[in-house]
Amino acid sequence: MKVFVKRNSGFQEFEVPRHPSQTVLDVVTYIQRSLDPTLAYRYACRVGMCGSCAMTVNGVPRWTCRTHVDRVVRNDALEVGPLKNLPVIRDLVTDMREFFDKWARARGQFAGERTKRDDFHKVKPSSSDRVQVDSNIECIGCGVCYAACDVVAWNPDYLGPAALNRAWTLVKDERDSLKTERLRAVAGDAGCHSCHTHMSCTERCPKHLSPTAGIAGLKREITKAVVRGKF
């Protein structure tokens, strides 16, 4: 098949043999090892755990290690590029700093009150808040949602689905002590209120999470806080 790979200089065409159960990561690895060793790309685990091999495949952000060529090939051709909405370092490698800095800006760090001298905080797994946290907690920070998000493309300050989803899981965490500060950090033009609910993040998330639901939850919590005069 023909594979068009986005390099710094533009798209470069390669001819790659097809194999059964071949993934897009296999294709990129074949190109780098057998055709052009100067190709830069990033991967680690190869089994969908680390999230570092995310790229744009035929215009769609995906984990290349979990994407079979059979599922995405069109007319015996593939187009592979770096994730969108992130600066490119080289070829298929993006600079993820801004993506993770936004997690910090969304106050993505847990802030508990207990010390090691206190007893464990017992959280009931069936409690409504914990159920909501559980449904969104498995994010591994691959950046697929961020690359899929239209609002990030239009508004570079927008915190993005992953950072807002992280904030949501902390707002709903009953052990956390920073609720109002968190809501302030994610309100306004750079935060949850800019989300248009296009749901591209939810559509593309390889973990099948719904950042959209989390962002809607943040809007709800902020509205409640405003009504109660706690914002």
Add this chain to the structure above:
Amino acid sequence: MLWIAQRASAAVLALCVAVHLAMIIYAVQGGLTAAEILERTRGNAGWLAFYSVFVLAVTIHAPIGLRSVFAEWLGWRGRSRDVVLSLFALLIAWMGMRAALGVFA
């Protein structure tokens, strides 16, 4: 909170637009003339109140929506945009109330 104002005014508009459209269809089907319509609206405080609420909701809703459109489509942010949109809100309020009062008095 602009977002809350936007959502609340949208809820009001959903009702107002439905009533407004229903009234237009009713007036057209009934074959009412302009004079007959004016006869019913003149001095009717209920219609004045309804259209005042309608105008207020549009005055709140439209500029906040345009604020995002300008930011995302034109990259126009900051004070200049907000000043222009505040003036636009005043223009809508003035034109809308002028029309509402026009059929009342």
